[in-house]
Amino acid sequence: MSPFEDIRPFYDTEVNEALREIIHHPMLKAMMNFTFPDVSDDYWRDLMLHCHSIRDFQINFIYPSVQKVLEKSSEGLSTSGFEKLEKNVSYLFISNHRDIILDTSLLNACLYEHGLSMTTTAIGDNLVKKPFLKSLSKLTRSFTIKRGLPARELLESSKITSAYIKNSLLRENRSVWIAQREGRTKDGNDETHKGVLKMISMAAGEENFIDYFKRINIVPISISYEYDPTDVLKMPELLAKAKSETYVKGENEDFMTLLNGIMGQKKRIHIHVGNLLNKEIQQIAVQEQNANKQFQAIADLLDRNILAGYKLWPTNYIAHDLLYGDEEYKDQYTIEEKKVFENRFQKVVDLNDPMAVKSYLAMYANPVNNQKRVLEEVKN
Known part of the structure; x- marks a missing residue:
């Protein structure tokens, strides 16, 4: 059995069976009625029952859904930097994170439009507790990162996650998207956490992690929304933090945030692809010998690039x-x-x-x- 069994997306051979299991789910019906408002349920269901790969599902169902979301809840998506990416090259996209679903959905739509392979995407397991959402995430090539584990279990889980990222990048030649920190940015301060970089480095094995980071082609991504569709929902947590209080999420809070992020008004959106960071990472290796300081320097490097590429709106x-x-x-x-x-x-x-x-x-x-x-x- 694969060591990635608990976290991996579906294999293409599993896609059709997975679709058959959710084909009559009311949430899928609502999603498809929104995406294809002028056709009968039988029409999209028949198409879906003939779908046998993640790519087919993404292109024929998810991509049109993203276009409809942009049409209904935004004034358009603009991009910059995608021309720097090469076909048939895998990248580790490290991104600021504002919306649970849209950040990666929009990035993948842009990659598809530029003739580039879509990513495999990191998602917290707290977001896919409902069986339907778990299936949908696996159908869109997401892999789960386990949250809230005791220290020893967290270490083992991090090793598996790191190995999965390496496998995707270097064996499958598929790009990976991961947020620069655990969870979304709530206060507008996009900051890379060293812990994310250390987790990624676990798969380096005997190889120096700096050399490994150069092999996996780290590219920063900046995404900005003119209006954050979940700004109001972030307020209770921000206020608790300001008062030095512990914030406890409501039972369905993640799900409500997910829905608001998709349907809430965003006005304009911009995604910027930064430069490949290999040269700068090599300079850090030359200038700094201490490993912990190297991790911090790479985190700072990502911050500078993500913030510099961030589109500021009125x-x-x-x-x-x-x-x-x-x-x-x-x-x-x-x-x-x-x-x-x-x-x-x-x-x-x-x-x-x-x-x-x-x-x-x-x-x-x-x-x-x-x-x-x-x-x-x-x-x-």
Whole structure:
């Protein structure tokens, strides 16, 4: 039995049977009725029953779903940097993470449109506890990362995850997407956690992890939404953090966040593909001999690239000016754009709660500060 049995996506030989098991599930029906509103259920079900690979399922069902989501809940998706990627080369995409499903769904749609192979995708097992969602994740080539384990079990699980990533990249020649940290960024501060890099490095074995990192072609990804469709849902956790309280998720919180992320209004979206980091990683190896400091330097390198590639929207600049009570960035937005943002802000935030006001505005304003800091560091 494969060591990856508990975490892997479906094999193509398993796809048709898996589809037959969920073909009459009400959530699949709702998803397909949204995607194909003008055809009967028999039409898409017949197509699905003739589907025998993950790629077929992604192209014929998931890709049209993503297009419909963009049509209904956004003002369009723009991209930059995809021309730098080579066909038949696998990459480890390390990305900032804002939305549970859309981040990777949109990236894969862009890869497909550019004639590139779609990724295998890391997803926390807390998000796929419902059997239908687990099947759907495995049908879209996601592998699960186990959360909340005791220390010893976590170590073993991390080794398996790391080996799976290596297997996908170097044996199957398939790119992998993984977030720069566990969970989504809630406060707008996109930061790479060293723990993610250390987990990835476990599969290096006897090889120096720096050499291994160069072999797996690390590429940073920056994704930004003009409006975060889950901004309101992030507020309770942000407020708990601001008050130094422990935040406990509600029973269906992840699922509600997932739905809101898909259907909530996002306006414009941008995905930027950064440069391959092999040269910079080699420079770190030359400049720093301590392994722990090397990991931190690579995390900092990813941060600089992700933040520099992040598309700032009028909402970011408006929030910054409102948060700091000035007009530093007034040339970056119109009066109408500011009114729209303020209307949304006033509807969802208790204006009598200074901490709530600050937390909400900072969620949008922090990327402005972070990018400014990074660009100033590059100049110096």
